[in-house]
Amino acid sequence: MQKHSRRLKNWDKRYLWHPFTQMKEWVRQEPLVIDRAQGVYLIDTDGRRYIDGVSSLWVNVHGHKHPAIDAAIKKQMDKVSHSTLLGLANTPSVELSKELIAIAPRGLKKVFYSDNGSTSVEVALKMAYQYWQNTGQKNKRTLVHLQNSYHGDTLGSVSVGGIDLFHKVYRGLIFKTVTLKGRGWETVSDFERLLKKKSSSMAALVVEPLVQGAAGMLVYPRGVLKEFRRLCTKYNVFLIADEVATGFGRTGKMFACQHENVTPDFLCLAKGITGGYLPLAATLTTQKVYDGFVFNDRDQKKFFHGHTYTGNPLACAAALANLAVFKKERTLEKLAPKIKFLAQRLKMFYNLPSVVGIRQCGLMAGIELKSHFQDRGCVDVCQRLRDRGVILRPLGNVVVIMPPLAISVDELDALLKATYRVIKEYETK
Numbered sequence: 001m002q003k004h005s006r007r008l009k010n011w012d013k014r015y016l017w018h019p020f021t022q023m024k025e026w027v028r029q030e031p032l033v034i035d036r037a038q039g040v041y042l043i044d045t046d047g048r049r050y051i052d053g054v055s056s057l058w059v060n061v062h063g064h065k066h067p068a069i070d071a072a073i074k075k076q077m078d079k080v081s082h083s084t085l086l087g088l089a090n091t092p093s094v095e096l097s098k099e100l101i102a103i104a105p106r107g108l109k110k111v112f113y114s115d116n117g118s119t120s121v122e123v124a125l126k127m128a129y130q131y132w133q134n135t136g137q138k139n140k141r142t143l144v145h146l147q148n149s150y151h152g153d154t155l156g157s158v159s160v161g162g163i164d165l166f167h168k169v170y171r172g173l174i175f176k177t178v179t180l181k182g183r184g185w186e187t188v189s190d191f192e193r194l195l196k197k198k199s200s201s202m203a204a205l206v207v208e209p210l211v212q213g214a215a216g217m218l219v220y221p222r223g224v225l226k227e228f229r230r231l232c233t234k235y236n237v238f239l240i241a242d243e244v245a246t247g248f249g250r251t252g253k254m255f256a257c258q259h260e261n262v263t264p265d266f267l268c269l270a271k272g273i274t275g276g277y278l279p280l281a282a283t284l285t286t287q288k289v290y291d292g293f294v295f296n297d298r299d300q301k302k303f304f305h306g307h308t309y310t311g312n313p314l315a316c317a318a319a320l321a322n323l324a325v326f327k328k329e330r331t332l333e334k335l336a337p338k339i340k341f342l343a344q345r346l347k348m349f350y351n352l353p354s355v356v357g358i359r360q361c362g363l364m365a366g367i368e369l370k371s372h373f374q375d376r377g378c379v380d381v382c383q384r385l386r387d388r389g390v391i392l393r394p395l396g397n398v399v400v401i402m403p404p405l406a407i408s409v410d411e412l413d414a415l416l417k418a419t420y421r422v423i424k425e426y427e428t429k
Protein backbone atom coordinates (compact mmCIF):
# COMPACT_ATOMS: atom_id res chain seq x y z
CA MET A 1 0.00 0.00 0.00
CA GLN A 2 2.73 2.42 0.94
CA LYS A 3 4.45 2.05 -2.38
CA HIS A 4 1.16 2.51 -4.20
CA SER A 5 0.38 5.53 -2.05
CA ARG A 6 3.65 7.16 -3.09
CA ARG A 7 2.93 6.35 -6.72
CA LEU A 8 -0.54 7.92 -6.54
CA LYS A 9 0.88 11.11 -5.09
CA ASN A 10 3.34 11.36 -7.96
CA TRP A 11 0.68 10.66 -10.57
CA ASP A 12 -1.54 13.30 -9.01
CA LYS A 13 1.17 15.91 -9.41
CA ARG A 14 1.96 14.77 -12.91
CA TYR A 15 -1.54 14.39 -14.40
CA LEU A 16 -4.09 16.24 -12.34
CA TRP A 17 -5.16 19.88 -12.29
CA HIS A 18 -7.03 20.73 -9.09
CA PRO A 19 -9.91 23.24 -8.90
CA PHE A 20 -9.44 26.64 -7.24
CA THR A 21 -5.77 25.72 -6.75
CA GLN A 22 -2.48 27.42 -7.51
CA MET A 23 -0.75 24.38 -8.91
CA LYS A 24 2.71 25.87 -8.38
CA GLU A 25 2.12 25.56 -4.65
CA TRP A 26 0.26 22.28 -4.89
CA VAL A 27 3.12 20.38 -6.50
CA ARG A 28 5.53 21.52 -3.77
CA GLN A 29 3.54 19.59 -1.18
CA GLU A 30 2.58 16.02 -0.49
CA PRO A 31 -1.03 15.63 -1.58
CA LEU A 32 -3.31 13.85 0.84
CA VAL A 33 -5.02 11.11 -1.12
CA ILE A 34 -8.34 9.85 0.24
CA ASP A 35 -8.89 6.19 -0.31
CA ARG A 36 -11.83 5.24 1.91
CA ALA A 37 -14.25 6.68 4.43
CA GLN A 38 -16.48 5.64 7.27
CA GLY A 39 -19.11 7.78 8.99
CA VAL A 40 -17.64 11.24 9.50
CA TYR A 41 -14.08 9.97 8.93
CA LEU A 42 -12.03 10.12 5.75
CA ILE A 43 -9.15 7.63 5.47
CA ASP A 44 -6.08 8.29 3.32
CA THR A 45 -3.89 5.94 1.29
CA ASP A 46 -1.53 5.62 4.26
CA GLY A 47 -4.39 4.52 6.51
CA ARG A 48 -4.67 7.76 8.53
CA ARG A 49 -8.13 8.90 9.68
CA TYR A 50 -9.49 12.43 9.60
CA ILE A 51 -12.76 14.00 10.72
CA ASP A 52 -14.45 15.35 7.57
CA GLY A 53 -14.98 18.83 9.04
CA VAL A 54 -16.39 20.39 5.86
CA SER A 55 -18.58 17.47 4.73
CA SER A 56 -16.38 16.90 1.66
CA LEU A 57 -17.11 20.42 0.52
CA TRP A 58 -20.54 20.88 2.09
CA VAL A 59 -22.20 17.84 0.57
CA ASN A 60 -22.13 14.96 3.02
CA VAL A 61 -25.17 14.69 5.28
CA HIS A 62 -25.52 11.30 6.97
CA GLY A 63 -21.88 10.26 6.95
CA HIS A 64 -19.88 8.29 4.43
CA LYS A 65 -20.77 4.70 3.57
CA HIS A 66 -24.22 4.97 5.07
CA PRO A 67 -25.69 1.45 4.72
CA ALA A 68 -29.11 2.61 3.50
CA ILE A 69 -27.74 4.94 0.80
CA ASP A 70 -25.09 2.41 -0.28
CA ALA A 71 -27.78 -0.26 -0.61
CA ALA A 72 -30.14 2.00 -2.58
CA ILE A 73 -27.44 2.79 -5.16
CA LYS A 74 -26.47 -0.86 -5.51
CA LYS A 75 -30.08 -1.86 -5.90
CA GLN A 76 -30.63 0.76 -8.59
CA MET A 77 -27.46 -0.36 -10.34
CA ASP A 78 -29.00 -3.79 -10.73
CA LYS A 79 -31.88 -2.17 -12.66
CA VAL A 80 -30.41 0.66 -14.76
CA SER A 81 -27.63 3.17 -14.10
CA HIS A 82 -28.56 5.78 -16.65
CA SER A 83 -31.42 6.59 -18.96
CA THR A 84 -32.30 10.01 -20.36
CA LEU A 85 -35.14 12.38 -19.42
CA LEU A 86 -35.23 13.74 -22.99
CA GLY A 87 -38.19 11.91 -24.46
CA LEU A 88 -38.34 9.33 -21.66
CA ALA A 89 -38.98 9.16 -17.94
CA ASN A 90 -37.33 6.93 -15.34
CA THR A 91 -38.54 5.48 -12.05
CA PRO A 92 -36.29 7.12 -9.42
CA SER A 93 -36.44 10.61 -10.95
CA VAL A 94 -40.25 10.51 -10.97
CA GLU A 95 -40.40 9.27 -7.37
CA LEU A 96 -37.86 11.87 -6.24
CA SER A 97 -39.73 14.75 -7.84
CA LYS A 98 -42.83 13.82 -5.83
CA GLU A 99 -40.78 13.61 -2.61
CA LEU A 100 -39.05 16.93 -3.21
CA ILE A 101 -42.33 18.73 -3.76
CA ALA A 102 -43.66 17.16 -0.54
CA ILE A 103 -40.86 18.61 1.60
CA ALA A 104 -40.34 21.91 -0.25
CA PRO A 105 -41.88 25.22 0.86
CA ARG A 106 -45.59 25.18 0.03
CA GLY A 107 -46.42 26.44 -3.45
CA LEU A 108 -43.50 24.89 -5.32
CA LYS A 109 -44.98 22.40 -7.76
CA LYS A 110 -42.46 21.39 -10.43
CA VAL A 111 -38.96 19.90 -10.43
CA PHE A 112 -36.36 20.45 -13.16
CA TYR A 113 -33.19 18.38 -12.77
CA SER A 114 -29.58 19.14 -13.60
CA ASP A 115 -26.34 17.92 -12.08
CA ASN A 116 -24.60 20.57 -9.98
CA GLY A 117 -25.26 23.71 -8.01
CA SER A 118 -24.14 26.10 -10.72
CA THR A 119 -26.49 24.57 -13.27
CA SER A 120 -29.38 24.61 -10.81
CA VAL A 121 -28.89 28.38 -10.69
CA GLU A 122 -28.38 28.70 -14.46
CA VAL A 123 -31.69 26.91 -14.95
CA ALA A 124 -33.47 29.32 -12.60
CA LEU A 125 -31.92 32.37 -14.28
CA LYS A 126 -32.86 31.17 -17.76
CA MET A 127 -36.36 30.14 -16.74
CA ALA A 128 -37.01 33.47 -15.02
CA TYR A 129 -35.72 35.39 -18.03
CA GLN A 130 -37.62 33.31 -20.57
CA TYR A 131 -40.84 33.41 -18.57
CA TRP A 132 -41.06 37.16 -19.12
CA GLN A 133 -40.12 36.77 -22.79
CA ASN A 134 -42.75 34.05 -23.26
CA THR A 135 -45.50 36.02 -21.56
CA GLY A 136 -45.01 39.27 -23.44
CA GLN A 137 -43.11 41.30 -20.84
CA LYS A 138 -39.94 41.48 -22.84
CA ASN A 139 -38.42 44.38 -20.93
CA LYS A 140 -38.11 42.35 -17.76
CA ARG A 141 -34.55 41.18 -18.34
CA THR A 142 -32.35 42.43 -15.52
CA LEU A 143 -31.09 40.08 -12.83
CA VAL A 144 -30.41 41.49 -9.39
CA HIS A 145 -28.08 39.98 -6.79
CA LEU A 146 -26.36 40.75 -3.51
CA GLN A 147 -22.81 41.81 -2.82
CA ASN A 148 -20.52 38.94 -1.87
CA SER A 149 -22.88 36.50 -3.53
CA TYR A 150 -21.72 33.15 -4.85
CA HIS A 151 -23.90 31.05 -7.11
CA GLY A 152 -21.40 28.82 -8.87
CA ASP A 153 -18.73 28.85 -11.55
CA THR A 154 -20.53 28.58 -14.90
CA LEU A 155 -20.80 31.91 -16.70
CA GLY A 156 -24.45 32.61 -15.88
CA SER A 157 -23.86 31.98 -12.20
CA VAL A 158 -20.65 33.99 -12.35
CA SER A 159 -22.68 36.89 -13.79
CA VAL A 160 -24.72 37.01 -10.58
CA GLY A 161 -21.62 36.47 -8.44
CA GLY A 162 -20.29 39.22 -6.23
CA ILE A 163 -16.95 37.95 -4.94
CA ASP A 164 -14.26 39.91 -6.76
CA LEU A 165 -11.53 37.40 -6.03
CA PHE A 166 -13.35 34.66 -7.95
CA HIS A 167 -15.26 36.71 -10.48
CA LYS A 168 -13.23 39.74 -11.55
CA VAL A 169 -11.08 37.98 -14.14
CA TYR A 170 -14.18 36.88 -16.08
CA ARG A 171 -15.87 40.31 -16.21
CA GLY A 172 -15.36 40.52 -19.96
CA LEU A 173 -17.36 37.36 -20.53
CA ILE A 174 -20.44 37.89 -18.42
CA PHE A 175 -23.76 39.71 -18.80
CA LYS A 176 -24.74 42.89 -16.99
CA THR A 177 -26.58 42.64 -13.69
CA VAL A 178 -27.47 44.93 -10.81
CA THR A 179 -25.71 44.48 -7.46
CA LEU A 180 -27.56 45.62 -4.35
CA LYS A 181 -25.49 47.93 -2.18
CA GLY A 182 -24.54 47.32 1.42
CA ARG A 183 -25.13 44.43 3.75
CA GLY A 184 -28.05 43.09 5.71
CA TRP A 185 -31.00 45.47 5.98
CA GLU A 186 -29.27 48.05 3.76
CA THR A 187 -29.71 45.73 0.81
CA VAL A 188 -33.47 45.72 1.37
CA SER A 189 -33.73 49.49 1.19
CA ASP A 190 -31.52 49.56 -1.87
CA PHE A 191 -33.72 46.94 -3.51
CA GLU A 192 -36.87 48.90 -2.75
CA ARG A 193 -35.34 52.08 -4.12
CA LEU A 194 -34.45 50.26 -7.34
CA LEU A 195 -37.84 48.60 -7.65
CA LYS A 196 -39.64 51.92 -7.40
CA LYS A 197 -37.70 53.18 -10.41
CA LYS A 198 -37.06 50.11 -12.50
CA SER A 199 -39.18 47.11 -11.55
CA SER A 200 -40.59 47.01 -15.09
CA SER A 201 -37.12 46.03 -16.32
CA MET A 202 -36.35 43.50 -13.60
CA ALA A 203 -36.63 39.76 -14.09
CA ALA A 204 -35.50 38.33 -10.77
CA LEU A 205 -33.61 38.77 -7.53
CA VAL A 206 -31.29 35.91 -6.66
CA VAL A 207 -30.21 35.34 -3.05
CA GLU A 208 -28.57 32.76 -0.81
CA PRO A 209 -31.15 32.64 1.99
CA LEU A 210 -29.85 33.31 5.53
CA VAL A 211 -26.18 32.52 4.88
CA GLN A 212 -23.76 33.62 2.19
CA GLY A 213 -21.55 30.57 2.37
CA ALA A 214 -18.65 31.17 0.00
CA ALA A 215 -18.39 34.79 1.17
CA GLY A 216 -17.17 33.36 4.49
CA MET A 217 -20.39 32.27 6.20
CA LEU A 218 -21.92 35.75 6.32
CA VAL A 219 -25.19 35.42 8.20
CA TYR A 220 -28.09 37.63 7.16
CA PRO A 221 -30.33 39.21 9.81
CA ARG A 222 -33.63 37.38 10.32
CA GLY A 223 -36.47 39.03 8.44
CA VAL A 224 -34.48 40.17 5.41
CA LEU A 225 -35.53 37.18 3.32
CA LYS A 226 -39.19 37.70 4.20
CA GLU A 227 -38.91 41.33 3.20
CA PHE A 228 -37.30 40.39 -0.12
CA ARG A 229 -40.24 38.05 -0.69
CA ARG A 230 -42.74 40.81 0.08
CA LEU A 231 -41.05 43.28 -2.25
CA CYS A 232 -40.67 40.76 -5.08
CA THR A 233 -44.37 39.94 -4.89
CA LYS A 234 -45.40 43.58 -4.69
CA TYR A 235 -43.31 44.61 -7.70
CA ASN A 236 -43.78 41.45 -9.76
CA VAL A 237 -40.16 40.30 -9.76
CA PHE A 238 -39.15 36.66 -9.25
CA LEU A 239 -37.31 35.57 -6.12
CA ILE A 240 -34.69 32.89 -6.73
CA ALA A 241 -33.46 31.16 -3.57
CA ASP A 242 -30.12 29.44 -4.03
CA GLU A 243 -30.18 26.79 -1.30
CA VAL A 244 -27.36 24.77 -2.81
CA ALA A 245 -25.39 25.22 0.44
CA THR A 246 -28.17 25.78 2.97
CA GLY A 247 -30.56 23.06 1.80
CA PHE A 248 -31.03 19.64 3.36
CA GLY A 249 -30.79 20.54 7.01
CA ARG A 250 -27.61 22.62 7.23
CA THR A 251 -29.37 25.53 8.93
CA GLY A 252 -31.42 23.37 11.29
CA LYS A 253 -34.51 23.14 9.09
CA MET A 254 -34.80 21.22 5.84
CA PHE A 255 -34.55 24.48 3.88
CA ALA A 256 -33.39 27.92 5.05
CA CYS A 257 -36.50 29.54 3.51
CA GLN A 258 -38.59 27.62 6.04
CA HIS A 259 -37.12 29.65 8.92
CA GLU A 260 -39.04 32.64 7.55
CA ASN A 261 -41.99 30.88 5.99
CA VAL A 262 -40.92 32.02 2.57
CA THR A 263 -41.76 30.34 -0.71
CA PRO A 264 -39.43 31.52 -3.45
CA ASP A 265 -40.42 31.36 -7.13
CA PHE A 266 -37.35 29.20 -7.73
CA LEU A 267 -35.56 26.97 -5.23
CA CYS A 268 -32.11 25.78 -6.32
CA LEU A 269 -30.86 22.57 -4.73
CA ALA A 270 -27.72 20.49 -5.10
CA LYS A 271 -24.86 19.68 -2.67
CA GLY A 272 -26.68 17.76 0.10
CA ILE A 273 -29.44 16.38 -2.10
CA THR A 274 -27.87 12.92 -2.54
CA GLY A 275 -26.40 12.92 0.96
CA GLY A 276 -23.08 13.79 -0.66
CA TYR A 277 -22.90 10.67 -2.82
CA LEU A 278 -23.44 11.64 -6.44
CA PRO A 279 -23.80 14.80 -8.52
CA LEU A 280 -27.44 15.86 -8.78
CA ALA A 281 -29.28 19.16 -8.71
CA ALA A 282 -32.85 20.35 -8.92
CA THR A 283 -34.55 23.66 -9.60
CA LEU A 284 -38.04 23.75 -8.12
CA THR A 285 -40.61 26.24 -9.31
CA THR A 286 -44.28 27.21 -9.21
CA GLN A 287 -47.27 26.36 -11.36
CA LYS A 288 -47.27 29.97 -12.56
CA VAL A 289 -43.75 29.72 -13.98
CA TYR A 290 -44.49 26.32 -15.49
CA ASP A 291 -47.63 27.67 -17.15
CA GLY A 292 -45.54 30.42 -18.72
CA PHE A 293 -43.94 27.73 -20.87
CA VAL A 294 -47.11 25.89 -21.91
CA PHE A 295 -47.88 26.85 -25.53
CA ASN A 296 -48.32 25.16 -28.87
CA ASP A 297 -45.10 23.58 -30.03
CA ARG A 298 -44.83 25.77 -33.11
CA ASP A 299 -44.58 28.84 -30.83
CA GLN A 300 -41.07 27.65 -29.81
CA LYS A 301 -41.60 28.66 -26.21
CA LYS A 302 -40.44 25.50 -24.48
CA PHE A 303 -37.53 25.63 -22.10
CA PHE A 304 -34.43 25.11 -24.22
CA HIS A 305 -32.19 23.52 -21.65
CA GLY A 306 -31.19 20.00 -20.61
CA HIS A 307 -28.06 18.23 -19.50
CA THR A 308 -27.11 14.78 -20.70
CA TYR A 309 -27.19 13.23 -17.25
CA THR A 310 -30.37 15.02 -16.17
CA GLY A 311 -32.34 12.91 -13.70
CA ASN A 312 -29.70 10.19 -13.52
CA PRO A 313 -31.32 7.14 -11.89
CA LEU A 314 -28.38 6.29 -9.59
CA ALA A 315 -28.20 9.85 -8.28
CA CYS A 316 -31.98 10.02 -7.83
CA ALA A 317 -31.95 6.68 -5.99
CA ALA A 318 -29.27 8.05 -3.66
CA ALA A 319 -31.37 11.19 -3.09
CA LEU A 320 -34.48 9.14 -2.30
CA ALA A 321 -32.49 7.09 0.21
CA ASN A 322 -31.05 10.27 1.70
CA LEU A 323 -34.56 11.66 2.26
CA ALA A 324 -35.68 8.35 3.78
CA VAL A 325 -32.75 8.49 6.23
CA PHE A 326 -33.80 12.03 7.25
CA LYS A 327 -37.13 10.53 8.33
CA LYS A 328 -35.93 7.25 9.76
CA GLU A 329 -33.09 8.72 11.82
CA ARG A 330 -35.00 11.90 12.67
CA THR A 331 -31.93 13.83 11.51
CA LEU A 332 -33.46 17.30 11.90
CA GLU A 333 -34.74 16.68 15.42
CA LYS A 334 -31.36 15.38 16.53
CA LEU A 335 -29.68 18.45 15.12
CA ALA A 336 -30.88 20.98 17.71
CA PRO A 337 -28.56 19.88 20.57
CA LYS A 338 -25.59 19.76 18.19
CA ILE A 339 -26.29 23.29 16.97
CA LYS A 340 -26.50 24.48 20.57
CA PHE A 341 -23.28 22.71 21.50
CA LEU A 342 -21.52 24.27 18.51
CA ALA A 343 -22.75 27.74 19.54
CA GLN A 344 -21.46 27.29 23.10
CA ARG A 345 -18.10 25.96 22.03
CA LEU A 346 -17.56 28.62 19.41
CA LYS A 347 -17.70 31.33 22.10
CA MET A 348 -14.47 29.92 23.51
CA PHE A 349 -12.67 30.97 20.33
CA TYR A 350 -13.03 34.63 21.32
CA ASN A 351 -10.27 33.92 23.88
CA LEU A 352 -7.87 33.69 20.97
CA PRO A 353 -6.41 37.11 20.05
CA SER A 354 -6.39 36.35 16.31
CA VAL A 355 -10.13 35.59 16.20
CA VAL A 356 -12.09 38.67 15.14
CA GLY A 357 -15.51 37.19 14.38
CA ILE A 358 -17.59 34.08 14.80
CA ARG A 359 -20.62 33.35 12.67
CA GLN A 360 -23.00 30.45 12.80
CA CYS A 361 -26.29 29.36 11.31
CA GLY A 362 -27.31 25.84 12.21
CA LEU A 363 -24.39 23.52 11.57
CA MET A 364 -22.64 26.02 9.29
CA ALA A 365 -19.99 28.12 11.00
CA GLY A 366 -17.11 30.44 10.20
CA ILE A 367 -14.32 31.58 12.50
CA GLU A 368 -12.88 34.78 11.10
CA LEU A 369 -9.21 35.39 11.84
CA LYS A 370 -7.37 38.72 11.57
CA SER A 371 -7.09 39.83 7.99
CA HIS A 372 -3.37 39.03 7.67
CA PHE A 373 -4.35 35.35 7.95
CA GLN A 374 -5.82 35.69 4.48
CA ASP A 375 -2.51 35.18 2.72
CA ARG A 376 -1.12 32.12 4.40
CA GLY A 377 -2.19 31.79 8.02
CA CYS A 378 -5.58 30.23 7.48
CA VAL A 379 -4.20 27.71 5.00
CA ASP A 380 -1.40 26.87 7.46
CA VAL A 381 -3.89 26.38 10.27
CA CYS A 382 -5.91 23.94 8.17
CA GLN A 383 -2.73 22.20 7.03
CA ARG A 384 -1.61 21.68 10.62
CA LEU A 385 -5.03 20.39 11.56
CA ARG A 386 -4.35 17.38 9.37
CA ASP A 387 -1.67 16.24 11.80
CA ARG A 388 -4.40 16.26 14.41
CA GLY A 389 -6.77 14.23 12.31
CA VAL A 390 -9.08 16.96 11.02
CA ILE A 391 -9.80 18.11 7.46
CA LEU A 392 -10.97 21.71 7.09
CA ARG A 393 -10.82 24.03 4.10
CA PRO A 394 -10.63 27.79 4.71
CA LEU A 395 -12.25 30.61 2.78
CA GLY A 396 -9.82 33.54 2.77
CA ASN A 397 -9.26 34.39 6.44
CA VAL A 398 -12.24 32.35 7.63
CA VAL A 399 -11.95 28.84 9.04
CA VAL A 400 -15.10 27.05 7.89
CA ILE A 401 -16.69 24.42 10.11
CA MET A 402 -19.43 22.49 8.35
CA PRO A 403 -19.48 18.85 9.43
CA PRO A 404 -21.95 16.20 8.27
CA LEU A 405 -25.28 16.51 10.10
CA ALA A 406 -24.68 12.99 11.43
CA ILE A 407 -21.62 14.04 13.45
CA SER A 408 -21.92 13.15 17.15
CA VAL A 409 -21.44 15.72 19.90
CA ASP A 410 -18.20 13.96 20.88
CA GLU A 411 -16.85 14.09 17.37
CA LEU A 412 -17.85 17.74 17.11
CA ASP A 413 -16.07 18.36 20.39
CA ALA A 414 -12.90 16.71 19.09
CA LEU A 415 -13.08 18.75 15.90
CA LEU A 416 -13.45 22.04 17.78
CA LYS A 417 -10.78 21.24 20.37
CA ALA A 418 -8.25 20.42 17.67
CA THR A 419 -9.11 23.62 15.80
CA TYR A 420 -8.79 25.72 18.94
CA ARG A 421 -5.39 24.22 19.82
CA VAL A 422 -3.98 24.66 16.36
CA ILE A 423 -5.00 28.33 16.12
CA LYS A 424 -3.56 28.91 19.59
CA GLU A 425 -0.24 27.22 18.71
CA TYR A 426 -0.08 29.16 15.49
CA GLU A 427 -0.51 32.45 17.35
CA THR A 428 2.29 31.74 19.81
CA LYS A 429 4.78 30.31 17.36
Ligand SMILES: *Cc1c(COP(=O)(O)O)cnc(C)c1O
Nearest residue numbers: 116117118150151152213244245
Ligand atom coordinates in the same frame (compact mmCIF):
# COMPACT_ATOMS: atom_id res chain seq x y z
C1 LIG B 1 -21.47 25.40 -4.00
C2 LIG B 1 -22.48 26.40 -4.35
C3 LIG B 1 -22.90 26.56 -5.69
C4 LIG B 1 -22.27 25.82 -6.84
O1 LIG B 1 -22.47 24.45 -6.77
P1 LIG B 1 -21.56 23.49 -7.67
O2 LIG B 1 -22.15 22.14 -7.45
O3 LIG B 1 -20.17 23.61 -7.13
O4 LIG B 1 -21.65 23.95 -9.05
C5 LIG B 1 -23.91 27.46 -5.94
N1 LIG B 1 -24.48 28.17 -4.95
C6 LIG B 1 -24.10 28.05 -3.67
C7 LIG B 1 -24.79 28.85 -2.62
C8 LIG B 1 -23.08 27.17 -3.32
O5 LIG B 1 -22.67 27.06 -2.07
